Amino acid sequence: EPEVTQTPSHQVTQMGQEVILRCVPISNHLYFYWYRQILGQKVEFLVSFYNNEISEKSEIFDDQFSVERPDGSNFTLKIRSTKLEDSAMYFCASSATANTGELFFGEGSRLTVL
Amino acid sequence: AQSVTQPDIHITVSEGASLELRCNYSYGATPYLFWYVQSPGQGLQLLLKYFSGDTLVQGIKGFEAEFKRSQSSFNLRKPSVHWSDAAEYFCAVGTIQAGTALIFGKGTTLSVSS
Numbered sequence: 001e002p003e004v005t006q007t008p009s010h011q012v013t014q015m016g017q018e019v020i021l022r023c024v025p026i027s028n029h030l031y032f033y034w035y036r037q038i039l040g041q042k043v044e045f046l047v048s049f050y051n052n053e054i055s056e057k058s059e060i061f062d063d064q065f066s067v068e069r070p071d072g073s074n075f076t077l078k079i080r081s082t083k084l085e086d087s088a089m090y091f092c093a094s095s096a097t098a099n100t101g102e103l104f105f106g107e108g109s110r111l112t113v114l
Numbered sequence: 115a116q117s118v119t120q121p122d123i124h125i126t127v128s129e130g131a132s133l134e135l136r137c138n139y140s141y142g143a144t145p146y147l148f149w150y151v152q153s154p155g156q157g158l159q160l161l162l163k164y165f166s167g168d169t170l171v172q173g174i175k176g177f178e179a180e181f182k183r184s185q186s187s188f189n190l191r192k193p194s195v196h197w198s199d200a201a202e203y204f205c206a207v208g209t210i211q212a213g214t215a216l217i218f219g220k221g222t223t224l225s226v227s228s
Binding site: 003004023031035041042043044045048050055056058091093095096102103104105106107110 | 118148150155156158159160163186204206212213214215216217218219220221
């Protein structure tokens with residue numbers, strides 16, 4: 001069964017460092033998403049991406065965040081200068097073009113900022 | 115404001131007993147409702163969804179959910195719980211349109227006792 005894969009599964013970084021989280025969406029999907037979950041809190045929407053541009057973003061997704069689809073398979077989330085409060089589980093998801101509303105999620109990348 | 119409330123943070127159920135997880139939502143437009151499950155070390159997996167029509171929807175793994183517009187609720191049920199159902203369950207609301215954000219609840223952790 002096709003699945004969304006994310007790397008790394010866990011990353012520890014120092015405050016102020018840049019981090020790139022990588023995702024390989026399901027191959028025939030065209031919509032891509034990043035969500036995050038701070039420990040003990042809700043899963044929160046960050047951004048959606050379609051046709052090489054951002055479709056929608058939340059107020060969490062400020063200038064320190066960026067997304068990119070550098071090639072035909074990867075979808076990345078970059079955090080330019082990490083803060084302690086960026087520590088969270090980051091989930092990548094993808095969906096097909098049909099409006100089914102169904103997202104397929106990866107297993108998540110846990111980011112710990114020290 | 116758009117929101118999803120899952121009143122129960124943690125529920126313990128005996129194996130073989132019935133289960134009901136509560137979900138209430140507040141959403142300005144026609145709500146499309148989802149239940150996702152996250153097993154340890156896994157990504158979020160869609161259990162079931164409600165878009166329109168019959169208010170009782172069936173999902174995978176023997177789960178069902180009932181949409182009650184008058185109560186703004188979408189409770190998840192299972193008649194007989196198995197030990198493998200121990201996981202975290204998330205209710206979410208959104209639109210059917212690809213590329214738009216899902217709003218998640220905080221989740222309910224289900225433990226199953228033998």
